[in-house]
Structure formats: structure tokens, C-alpha cells
Amino acid sequence: MVLFLFYAFAALTLASALVILFTRNLLYAAFSLIFCFLGVAAIYVLSGADFIGVTQIVVYVGGVLILLIFGVMLTNRISTSPVITDLHNQFWGYLLPAGLLVLLIGTLGQLALPDWAMRAQENATLVQASTVEPLGVHLMTQYVLAFELAGILLLLALVGAATLAKPAAPESIAVTSTGINTQNPAQP
């Protein structure tokens, strides 16, 4: 059952990735990216990483992708026909992935899997337990520096976004109807 589900979700991920590649409608590509991410999240869950799977949905589907689609919708005129992308650099575009494919297929047989990966079947019971508690404990002890740094980075991004979105011209709002400079009292 789990194996069947795994292949079903892997097929979903691959199929939606192929749609992203071959459709030229930008919005269709964005929406199939959602199914691609959902498929990846399902594979995480089936691999015993439930927390990572749900985080994948929160961050990529609930956050990044919705903002992406939102952006596409805001930047285009409402009544236009579908947003169609053009093809550029076709020669390099085909050559590079083809080379990568040859490389990957060539090395596929020589993969040196780590020890734990070979014993994955026997250790299946290990991952039955939830990952939530160990993740929390490790984030707050062993990896606390990386965790805090990521937090500071996100805070910086937030402050930066707020600064960019702030109404930038103090001149235009400096003189109000009462003639008092409410925004920047220090400046004339």
C-alpha cells in the first residue's frame, strides 16, 4: 500500500514537473508547480518525515507559490489573453540538460550508497516515531546558532520589505493642510 502510494505520488510529481516544462502558459506552469510541491511533500511524509512534509506545504505552497501567482496576476493586464512565454537560447537549452542526463545515467550504476541507506528496510521501525520532538530539541540545542541566524535573516528581510514599501517621498507629505510638518519635524 505504502509502496503503491509512493509511486503514485512520484508519478504525480514527475507529471506536473513535465507540465511545467512543456506548457507555455505561465499560470498553468505555476499551478502545476503546486502539484509538484504537494507530491514532494507526500513523499516526505511517506519517508517518515511528516514535519518536513507539512513544512514544505506551508513554506512553498502556502507562501512562496501563492505570492508568485499573486505577482503574475498583479503585473498583467486583467483582460489580456493567457500569459505565454517565449523560447530563447534553444541550442544551449537542449545541450546542457542532455549532457547532464548522460552524466547522471553514467553514474547511476556506480552510486556508493551510505551505510544507513542500505539498511533502510531493516530500520523502518525507527522512523515510525514522530520527528517533531527530536527536531525541536535539536533546533534548540545542537543547531541553535543556525536557527537563530535564520531567524535574524528573516527579520532582516521583513525590515527590508517594510522599508521598501514605505512611502518614499517625505516632501510630498511634509506639508499638510495645517502647514505643520508632521512627518519630519527636524527638517525644514
Place this chain on the structure above:
Amino acid sequence: MTTLLFFLPFLLLFVVLAVWAERKVSALIQDRLGPMEVGHWGLLQTVADLLKLLQKEDIVPAAADRKMFLVAPVIIFVAVFAGYAVLPLTNGWAGSATAVGVFYLISIISLDVIGILMAGWGSNSKYSLYGALRSVAQIISYEVPLGLTILCTVMLAGSLNLQEISFQQGIWVNDVVGAEAERLWLFGLPALGVELTEVGGFLTWNVVRMPLFFFVWLIFFIASLAECNRAPFDLPEAESEIVGGYHTEYSGFRWSLVFLAEYSMMLLVSFLGVILFWGSWNTPLPNVGPLRLAEWTSGAPGTVAGHLWSGFWLISKAFLMILLQMWIRWTYPRLRVDQLMSLCWKYLTPAAIILLLLTGVWRLIGIG
């Protein structure tokens, strides 16, 4: 997972009754009678409406993006319904036992934004697109205070599993399989020396265990109204401005699916609010000395009485929340877009962050 088998027919019945109740509540508030013709007190009015809706032609506008237009209502409903998977129903009948519980719920209902965007874009209509844009901006913004308030309760409970959070709020706290013996204290503070493990009732609900949780719940409730696109946050479907918002172009069955999703969302956040703050399926009556009120009005987990009592308490509390939502809808006027955003970012979010900090301090005092 079997709770879903209960929730699907329950939802259909609930929506039929809730639409009728909504019209009756609005009529009461506006001093009218509301539907009176079909059935006693107009009880069958929604059934008649539903029959009409199902017979209507499924119209797809000629200029619409056909695929997206057809798929969108299904995605909206599935996203909301998937949230029900982790809800417990009674003290012996939990939802999915996954440890990520409420985190999963929050993430999966954020997917309904995608359905709304598809509906808005696929309809190829100005009103739909404006409705969808407003809706998405609103839902994404209000997910921040909503998530912070849920984090407060999770921090106090030390668990993401909704059934575990439920057990911690009543006299059956030590009936959880595999959990170590736990004792409940007044306000969650052992220092006060008032043990409530055998008392239960409303005294052990989260909203009393941490007194500031009433304000946390207020923020949760306001944010959840915005998540459901309910008045006073119904800008995405403001009838007087953009006809019907993102579902302007829908008719018949697909329109009723959108409607079903909206009422399911109302019920979902009501259930969530009750489980996180108002004692879940626990009885509100405490044991007072020889008067074993809590034990008389609830059954042990797994027994028939346990199922019936706890199901009764959970569902009736959730219905009270629904009534509150309706009351607010017909009382307050709609907010402007800028007021909506400043309420979320300038008031609710900072307040939620401060309350999160205070909850952490409270939890530390409670442990130490």
C-alpha cells in the same frame, strides 16, 4: 481517520441548517421574520433552494479559462475538508493520530487560497479577479496572527496533536494511552496549590488554565473570521462593490460547492477554537465535592456514554461559535481595505507576539 466518514454527511446537513439559521438570525436582528413559507418556520427553505441550485445549468463563461474554472471549486472544498482529518470528535474517536496535527491543519487550509486564485483568474472577469486578489491578500495576512495564537496554545499544551490537547483540559487527562500521570492545577500554577485533576469542568479549560488566553482567543476569533471571508471582513465578496467576488461567474452546482466550502471553513475554525481554548469535548460543569457534575455529564473514553456526551459538548460548543459568527456578521459594517490591513499588521500581530511571550513565561512558571 474514520472521523471523516462522519464529517462529510454531517457537513452537508450542517450547511443546510446553517444557511437557514443565518437567514433567521439576520431576520431576528433586523426585526423581520425571515423565511416562513416552506416547511414549519421555513425550515425546508434551504432544501428547496438546494434543489433549485442542483437543477441549474452549469454555465461556463465563453471567455473563461475552462479548465481552471471547472477545477477551482473542487480545490477550494477539498482543501477545507482535508483540514477535518485531524479533528477529534469524541474522547474515544480521534482524527488522524499524526503528531503534526494542528500544524497540518493550518498548512492544508492555506491551500484554499489557490482554489480562490484559480476561480478568480479562470473566470476572466474583473469582479472575480478583484475578489480573488482581495481574498488572498486578506487570508495570507491574517494567517500570521492566527498562527501566532495557535502557537500560544501549542506552547502551553506541549503538543500539536488535537486529541492530546483535548485530554489535557478535563478530568480524563490521565486516560491518554501511553502518557505519564499528569496533574492539573488552577491557572496552570502548582504554586497556588489548588489541584483540579479530579475537579475538571470549565476550570481546566485552556482559557482558564492561562487567564490571558481569553485575549488570545479574541485575536484567534477575529483572524478566523477573516480566514472565512466573513463579515466584517467580507471584502472579497462585497456585494455592493464587486457583485459576488471570486464566485461571481459561478452558477448551479459549482456555486453551491463554493458555498459549502465557506460554511465548512466556518465550522472548521469554530471546532478549532473550541478545541484549543474552550475545553474541546470536555464538560463545562466541575465536580463540586459530592456533586460529581463533571462525571455525570461526561462518560469515560471509549464507552457509549463517553462518545455521546463528548460529541454533544464539542458540537454544541462549536455551534455556539457559529452563532457568534452570525451575530457579528449582522452587527458590524464592512471594513475598508486599508483598515483591514492596519488592523492585522499594526494591532493583532504585535498583540499576538506579546501574548506569545507572556504564554512562554507562564509556561515556565507553571513548570518551575
